Amino acid sequence: MTPDLFKYLITATYVVLVFWLSWVGMRRTRDIRGFSIGNKDMSPYLIGITLAASIASTATFVINPGFVYSHGLSAYLHYGLAGSLGILTAFLVLTRGFLRLGESSRALTIPQWIFYRYNHRGLSLFFAFINLLSITFVVLILVGCSLLVTGLFPVDQKTALILVLVFVFSYVLMGGTYAHAYTNTLQGLMMLAITVILFVQGWKYFGGDPLAALRGVGAGYAGAVNSGSDLYFDFFSVFVSGFVVTFALMLQPHILTKVLYLRSERDIGKFIGTTVVVGTVFTLMLMIGFYARLAGLEVPDQDTVVREYLLFEFGSSVWGEYALVFIFLTLLAAGMSTLDGILVSLSAMVVSDIVQPLWGDRYNALALSRIVLVLVGVIGVILAWNPPPLIGLFAQKGVYGLAAASIVPVLFGVLVRRHIPLWVVLGAAVLGLFCHLGLNLTGLVKNPAVSASYAIFLALGYGLLGLLLTRPKPGIPEPAASPS
Template sequence: MSPDLFKYLLSAAYVALVFWLSWIGMRRTRDIRGFSIGNKDMSPYLIGITLAASIASTATFVINPGFVYSHGLSAYIHYGLAGSLGILAAFLVLTRGFLRLGESSRALTIPQWILYRYNHRGLSLFFAFINLLSITFVVLILVGCSLLLTGLFPVEQKTALVLVLVFVFAYVLMGGTYAHAYTNTLQGLMMLGITVILFVQGWKYFDGDPLMALRTINEDYGAAFNRGSDLYFDFFSVFVSGFVVTFALMLQPHILTKVLYLRSERDIGKFIGTTVVVGTVFTLMLMIGFYARLAGLEVPAQDTVVREYLLHEFGSSVWGEYVLVLIFLTLLAAGMSTLDGILVSLSAMVVNDIVQPLLGPTGNGLLLSRLVLVLVGLVAVALAWNPPPLIGLFAQKGVYGLAAASIVPILFGVLLRRHIPLWVVLGAALLGLFGHLGLNLTGLVKNPAVSASYAIFLALGFGLLGLLLTRGSVATANIPAAALDNSTVVE
């Protein structure tokens, strides 16, 4: 069998398998609740793999290795070590309380959770609109997947962009959350296998001493803090911002709402353990940035480092072409595993938290969610049609702003039993969002993780001050009693 025939047959088999899983998901999706968070009948291990695949996605598998290629060990510590610790901390702190309140209120989305916690429709609407910033990450994934598809098939990038969108939208429209979870499990297992293979295959470039090999590029490249980098140059920009912003990123709708898929609190340990183990393995993909640099590749476009490295390593032999097909399909799956989750959460959020509150009951919510999904896709393609040079930084501007705005309302809402005044929550959210955008978009802080971390600390400081000033008027929040029993309480 020729490599070309193998490529098309394997791709067709993958597409068929994904649509079969989506069809199974469609049979289990009967209403807007099932489309949004499922019917509470999924294994915590399956949900853990689904979440790990959603967190990793195109950023870890395609875009972030380019930062490692350009900035060295400091970028690896930022995304790999600090980011992994931020993920673990977020789920240990937030999962139990968020699940309790979500269960008692039967929330489907983050804005709906905000509504039940703070009992204010305007605040819920505000969060619904700023959650639309997630579309910047959709753009990143579409661009990353289109770059991979051009390495696999003889198509132009814009054609590849449309093909990726049509494929993902088709299977998500069918099954919603079930399609997302089932296909993510398949894609997550593929990602695990390819990550280990690529990590082992490229280890030869370290020649037995990774740190010494990196220092052969230059001393700064192999240093924890790269003095020559404009992004990762000190302890705050490398470690603190990586930890803080990743912790906050776990508050994104397509990530934190996975907690609501769980059947009960008994599943939390299995869920977190699976997510952390699988996610830690995925961070090994960042090593490709080192391998590409040590292999002597000159890659002018940072976002294409992974594609160029794979073509360099596997594109010159017949057996390599077979392997390349498997790898490219898996990397495409990595992007789709997050894209489908964001699309499901965005469409459910627009219907539940924007359309219905503003326009009233709309009849068939499931049909409307699917129509909104199409609209989101069209907007994303328009933004991705002529992407900025560094798509990773573009996406970070949007999603990090969302993370900075969400940290106080969700963190305080989970950990505190007391009533939190609206002005404290809204003020902290506004400081987080506009503090990050102001610092970053004006050029005062180039690294979006650093500007977001500054904004998060500012928002937390404002929130704590607000709590201190209103301590004398403490009252129990309007939270269902079941959500408060045995929960972590900070007075």
């Protein structure tokens, strides 16, 4: 069997398997609740793999190794170490309280959760609209996946963009959350296998001494802090911002709402343990940035480092061409595993938190959520058609802004049991969003993680001051924290 025939047969098998899993999911999707968060009948291990795959995505598997290629150990520590600690801390702090309130209110989305916690429709609408910033991450994934398709098939990037969109939308439209969870489990297992293989296969470039090999590139390249980098140049930009912004990123709709899939609090330990173990393995994909640099590859476009490394490493032999098929399909799966989660959460959010509150139940919610899904995809393709350079930074501008806006309302909503005045949470959200955008878009701070961290600290300071000023006085009853 020729490599070309093998490539098309394996790809067709993967496509058929994904559609079969989506069909199984469609049979279990009967209403907007099932489409959004399932019917509370999924294993916590399955949900944990689904979440880890959603967190890793194209950023970890395709785009972020380019930052490691360009900036060295400091970028690896920023995404791999500080980011992983931020993820673990966020789930340990937030999972139980978020699930408890989500269960009592039967919330389907983050804005709905905000509404039930603070009892204010305007605040939930505000969060519904700013959650549309997640579309910047849709653009990142579409661009990353299209780059991979061009490495696998003889098509141009724009054609690849359409193919990716049509494939993902067709299977998500069928089954919603179940299609997302079942296909993510398959894709997550593929991602685990390929991550380990690529990590082991490329270790030869370290020559037995990783630090010495990195020092051969340059002292700054091998340093925990790279003074020559414009992104990861001090302790704050490498470690503090990596931890803070990743902690806040766990508040994204397609991530934190996975908690609502759980049957009960008894599943939390299994869920978090699975997520952390699988997610830690996924961070090893960042090593490809080192391998590409040590292999002597000159890659002018940072976003294409992974593709160029794989073609260099496996494209010169017959067995390598067979291996490339599995690797590229797995990397595509990494992107799709996040893209489908974002699409499900965005479509459910638009229907539940914008359309229904403003126009009532005159529309069929499940059908409308699928229409919204298509519209989000069309907008994503328009933005990805001529992508900006360094697509990773472009996505971070929007998604980190959402994280900075969400930190106080969600964190305080989980940890503070008493009533929190609207001006405290809304003020913190507005400060977080516009401080990040102001610092980053004006060029005052180039690294979006740093500008978002400054914004998060400002929002937290404002929120804590608000809590201090509104402490209840003894003997005076508090207003209700959520609607009865």
